[in-house]
Amino acid sequence: MTLSAQPIVEVRDVKKYFRVPRGTLRAVDGVSFSIERGETLGLVGESGCGKSTTGRVVLNLIPATAGTILFNGEDVTNSVDRRKRREMQIIFQDPYSSLDPRKTVGKIIEEPLVIQGIPRRERASLVKEIMADVGLSADYYTRFPHELDGGRRQRVGIARALILKPKFVVCDEPVSALDVSIQAQILNLLQDLGEQMGLTYLFISHNLSVVKHLSRRVAVMYLGKIVELAETNELFKNPLHPYTRALLAAVPIPKYRPGKPKMVLSGDVPSPIDPKPGCRFAPRCPEATEVCSSEDPLLRDAGAGHLVSCHLVR
Amino acid sequence: MTSSTAISYRSKDTELRKAIRRFARRKVAVIGAALVLVFVAIALAAPLLITQDPNDQNLAEILKPPGKEHFLGTDELGRDIWSRVIYGARVSLIIGIASVLVAIVVGVPLGAIAGYYGGWIDEIMMRVLDVLLAFPGVLLTIVLVVILGPSLQNVIISVAVYSVPGFARLARGEALGLRNAEFIEASQALGAPGWWVIATHVIPNIISPVIVMGTLSVGNNILTAASMGFLGMGVPPDVPEWGAMLSNGRKYLLVAPHAATIPGLAILLLVLGLNLFGDGLRDILDPKMRE
Numbered sequence: 001m002t003l004s005a006q007p008i009v010e011v012r013d014v015k016k017y018f019r020v021p022r023g024t025l026r027a028v029d030g031v032s033f034s035i036e037r038g039e040t041l042g043l044v045g046e047s048g049c050g051k052s053t054t055g056r057v058v059l060n061l062i063p064a065t066a067g068t069i070l071f072n073g074e075d076v077t078n079s080v081d082r083r084k085r086r087e088m089q090i091i092f093q094d095p096y097s098s099l100d101p102r103k104t105v106g107k108i109i110e111e112p113l114v115i116q117g118i119p120r121r122e123r124a125s126l127v128k129e130i131m132a133d134v135g136l137s138a139d140y141y142t143r144f145p146h147e148l149d150g151g152r153r154q155r156v157g158i159a160r161a162l163i164l165k166p167k168f169v170v171c172d173e174p175v176s177a178l179d180v181s182i183q184a185q186i187l188n189l190l191q192d193l194g195e196q197m198g199l200t201y202l203f204i205s206h207n208l209s210v211v212k213h214l215s216r217r218v219a220v221m222y223l224g225k226i227v228e229l230a231e232t233n234e235l236f237k238n239p240l241h242p243y244t245r246a247l248l249a250a251v252p253i254p255k256y257r258p259g260k261p262k263m264v265l266s267g268d269v270p271s272p273i274d275p276k277p278g279c280r281f282a283p284r285c286p287e288a289t290e291v292c293s294s295e296d297p298l299l300r301d302a303g304a305g306h307l308v309s310c311h312l313v314r
Numbered sequence: 315m316t317s318s319t320a321i322s323y324r325s326k327d328t329e330l331r332k333a334i335r336r337f338a339r340r341k342v343a344v345i346g347a348a349l350v351l352v353f354v355a356i357a358l359a360a361p362l363l364i365t366q367d368p369n370d371q372n373l374a375e376i377l378k379p380p381g382k383e384h385f386l387g388t389d390e391l392g393r394d395i396w397s398r399v400i401y402g403a404r405v406s407l408i409i410g411i412a413s414v415l416v417a418i419v420v421g422v423p424l425g426a427i428a429g430y431y432g433g434w435i436d437e438i439m440m441r442v443l444d445v446l447l448a449f450p451g452v453l454l455t456i457v458l459v460v461i462l463g464p465s466l467q468n469v470i471i472s473v474a475v476y477s478v479p480g481f482a483r484l485a486r487g488e489a490l491g492l493r494n495a496e497f498i499e500a501s502q503a504l505g506a507p508g509w510w511v512i513a514t515h516v517i518p519n520i521i522s523p524v525i526v527m528g529t530l531s532v533g534n535n536i537l538t539a540a541s542m543g544f545l546g547m548g549v550p551p552d553v554p555e556w557g558a559m560l561s562n563g564r565k566y567l568l569v570a571p572h573a574a575t576i577p578g579l580a581i582l583l584l585v586l587g588l589n590l591f592g593d594g595l596r597d598i599l600d601p602k603m604r605e
Contacts, residue, residue, distance in 0.1 A: 083505075090499075097495055097497065098500055100515050111501065
C-alpha cells in the first residue's frame with residue numbers, strides 16, 4: 001500500500017495552557033506534526049514534557065487552547081461528535097486504573113459498542129472476535145480486571161480501543177507499566193494488529209528503544225515543544241539537536257565501550273510555568289550560545305525531511 | 315502457566331465469602347447485625363407476635379406494670395405496650411429505611427453530577443445544599459412536617475430531605491476523586507455522554523461508602539423521627555411510634571416508669587445495632603479503613 005498524499009492526522013500549532021496559581025503552565029506550546037495513513041509516529045520525551053497532554057488534545061479528551069487538529073482533512077478541533085470517536089481511540093498507560101474495577105472483562109470490551117448503539121445481538125460475537133484477536137481466551141469474559149495480570153489487562157484495554165475498528169489510535173505509554181518480559185508481547189501484538197487493521201498510531205513513550213522498534217518517524221519533545229522530528233533511522237544515526245543527542249546517550253548499551261565520553265545533562269528540567277524567552281533547552285544545553293537564550297529557534301527542515309529546532313544547526 | 319491456574323477460581327463468591335469472613339471476625343459488628351436482624355424479624359412478624367390490637371384502649375387498666383396479662387404493662391390509655399412496641403418496630407424501620415432510600419436516590423445522583431462536572435454546576439449545587447445543612451436537622455424536619463401535615467409519609471419525606479445533603483456531599487467527594495480516573499477517560503474517549511459515564515462508571519464505584527453511610531443513617535433517621543415524635547410533631551397519635559410513646563410515658567415516669575423506659579430501650583437497641591452493623595460494614599467495604 002502506498003501512503004496517500006493526505007495525512008490522516010494533522011496537528012497545526014496546537015497549544016494547551018493550564019492556569020495554575022503561580023502563572024500559566026504551558027504544557028503544549030505550539031506543536032505541529034502530521035501522521036500519514038498507516039504509519040506510526042513515535043513521540044518521545046521525559047516525563048512532564050507534554051507528550052501525554054499532546055495525545056489527549058489530539059483526541060479532544062482535553063480541549064486545545066489554540067491551534068487546529070485535522071482528521072482526514074476535516075477540522076475536529078474541540079468537536080465532540082460521537083461518530084468521529086469511533087475512528088480515534090486511545091490505549092492507556094496504566095492497565096490497572098484504565099479498567100473499571102466493577103465491570104467484567106466482557107462488559108468493559110462491550111462498552112464501546114453500547115455507546116455507539118450497536119444492536120445487542122451483534123455485540124457478543126464482536127466481543128468474542130476481538131478477544132481472540134488480542135489473544136484473550138474466552139474464559140476471561142466473566143472475569144473481573146483484578147483477577148488478571150498486567151499483560152492481560154492491557155490486552156483488555158487494547159480490545160476495548162480496537163473493537164470499533166478505529167483508524168487512528170493514540171498509544172499513551174502502553175507498555176511502561178508492564179513487566180519487561182510482557183512488554184515485548186504487547187508491542188508485537190500492537191504491531192500485528194496495526195498491520196492487520198491498517199491502523200495509524202501515535203505512539204507516546206519515554207523509552208527510546210520501544211519507539212525505535214515500532215515507529216517509522218520519531219518526534220522528540222522537550223518542555224511542550226517538538227525539538228526534532230525525523231525518520232527513525234535518520235534520527236538515531238544522525239541526531240542533530242543537543243537534547244536528542246543527550247537522550248540517545250542516556251540509553252543503556254549492553255556493550256561497554258570505554259573511551260567514548262557520554263553526554264550527561266546536568267540540572268533539572270526548568271518549570272513549564274511562564275517559561276523564559278529563548279530556546280527552552282538553553283539553560284541545560286552544553287553548546288548554548290548567546291542567541292539561544294534570547295531567540296526562540298524555529299522547527300526547520302535540515303534536509304530530507306529531518307526537522308530540528310536549534311540555532312546551532314545550519 | 316501458573317498464572318492462569320491461579321486465577322481459574324470463581325471469584326465472585328470467594329470475594330463475598332472473604333468479606334463475610336472479615337465481617338464475622340468483628341464480634342461487635344456481628345452483635346449489631348444480630349440486633350438489627352431481630353428487629354427486622356419482629357417487624358415482619360408483628361401480627362403474629364402481638365397479644366392484642368396495639369390501639370385497643372382499656373381505661374380500666376391504665377399504666378399497669380408488666381405482668382401476666384400485659385407482658386410489658388399498659389400505657390396511660392390502657393393500651394398494651396408489648397403490642398405497641400412490636401408495631402413500633404415496623405414504623406421505625408419503615409421511616410428509617412424509606413427515608414434513607416429516598417435520600418440516596420436523590421442525593422447520590424446530585425452529588426455525582428456535581429463532582430463529575432465540577433465548575434459552576436458543582437458550585438451552585440453545593441451552595442444550595444450548604445443552605446440546607448445550615449438549618450439544625452430536627453428544626454428543618456419539624457418545619458417540613460408542619461408545612462406538609464403530620465402523616466407517616468410526610469415524616470419520611472422530611473427526614474429524607476434532611477439527610478439528602480449528607481449523601482450528596484459523600485457522592486460528590488467520591489466522584490471528584492474518580493473523574494480523572496483513566497477508565498472514566500476511556501469512556502469519554504468512546505464518545506460516551508456525561509449521564510452515561512455517571513450512571514455506569516461513577517455511581518457503581520461509589521456505592522460501597524454509600525451503603526455504609528446508608529446503614530448508619532437508618533439509625534440516625536430513626537432517632538430524628540423519634541425526636542419529632544417526642545416533640546409531638548411526628549406521625550399522628552394513633553400510630554405506635556416509639557418517640558411519641560416515650561414522650562407520653564414521660565409524664566408518668568414516677569408512677570409507671572415502664573411506660574417510658576420500654577420504648578426508650580427499643581430505640582436504644584435498634585439504633586445501637588444499626589450503628590455497630592454500619593461500622594462493621596465500613597470496615598469490610600472501605601479499603602481505606604482496613605488495617
